[in-house]
Amino acid sequence: MTQIIDGVAIAAEVRAELAGRIATLKARGVTPGLAAVLAGDNPASASYVRGKARACAEAGIFAETVRCPASISQDELLARVAELNADPRFHGIIVQLPLPGGLDGEAATRAVAPEKDVDGLHPYNLGLLLRGEGVLLPATPSGVQQLLVRSGHDPAGKHVVIAGRSNLVGKPLANLLMQKARGANATVTVCHTGTPDLAAYTRQADILIAAIGRPAAITAEMVRPGAAVIDVGINRVEDATKKAGYRLAGDVDYAGVAAVAGAITPVPGGAGPMTVAMLLVNTVTAAERAAVRA
Ligand SMILES: NC(=O)c1ccc[n+]([C@@H]2O[C@H](COP(=O)([O-])OP(=O)(O)OC[C@H]3O[C@@H](n4cnc5c(N)ncnc54)[C@H](OP(=O)(O)O)[C@@H]3O)[C@@H](O)[C@H]2O)c1
Secondary structure, eight states: OOEEOOHHHHHHHHHHHHHHHHHHHHHTTOOOEEEEEEESOOHHHHHHHHHHHHHHHHHTOEEEEEEEOTTOOHHHHHHHHHHHHHOTTOSEEEEOSSOOTTOOHHHHHHHSOGGGBTTOOSHHHHHHHHTTOOSSOOHHHHHHHHHHHHTTOOOTTOEEEEEOOOTTTHHHHHHHHHSSSTTOOOEEEEEOTTOSOHHHHHTTOSEEEEOOSSTTOBOGGGSOTTOEEEEOOOEEEEOTTSTTSEEEEOSBOHHHHHTTOSEEOOSSSSHHHHHHHHHHHHHHHHHHHHHHHO
């Protein structure tokens, strides 16, 4: 029978494990704090930030949303980030992407102090990850790693095929899983639009990770029977039966692939909740490291 990897349950487990660390910090007078910069009124971004703030509140992490108008200038945005870098209440800062048109998300990411970069996307932290010295690991990739390890699919010794090579997901995930380290040590193949025959690679995967951004791009015949399939994709698909007019779908044709895979993550309820959980882990780690420096 196909194993459904429950990201909600595993994320709850990760969050519960933080309780002791947060209590220890609070006993020392430190409340971990996260600032989320939200520019403009993109409903999806606002909803992600609300979800993160709610998760922080539940965990006992202080969270503040720093709202900026869509008309904010790049210089003003960078100045806001600089203020947060200097604010000791916040151990973690995220700039919710995408930013409204005209604003440079890459520059905003680089403006976050590396020790507060709880998205793990600053070039400094990505460099540490590459060297196998990562501390603040990018949240979605490390969430995928935790999903695998905690559901009995340790990547060690496996052939992992990742479809997608973005700076946000595919590239850091490949780096994470190829490290000579616990929960990694995989042989990793990364596919992208320059890959001539995607299915020829995906069929070789013991673990297949889809991070493409196209609904149902991975179909049953692309999957080796028994493989573990992690679907990172979150796509809005028109659906007149839904109040919102759309539903969320992954990059994997869930019904078809579930019939051949040994294990699979649903969307929603797979990689998504793990991203939030790992953001909390990073915020607590950043607070612990700041407390040591203090
Ligand atoms: N669960 C979460 O928390 C979470 C977090 C982040 C992202 N996501 C979701 O994950 C998906 C990917 O996000 P992203 O930010 O990585 O997207 P992205 O920046 O658009 O990158 C997509 C990657 O997929 C590759 N690709 C696109 N079509 C392909 C095809 N037909 N065959 C092979 N490769 C193909 C692209 O190749 P090229 O490089 O050649 O263009 C690119 O490397 C999206 O659905 C996004 O919403 C989920």
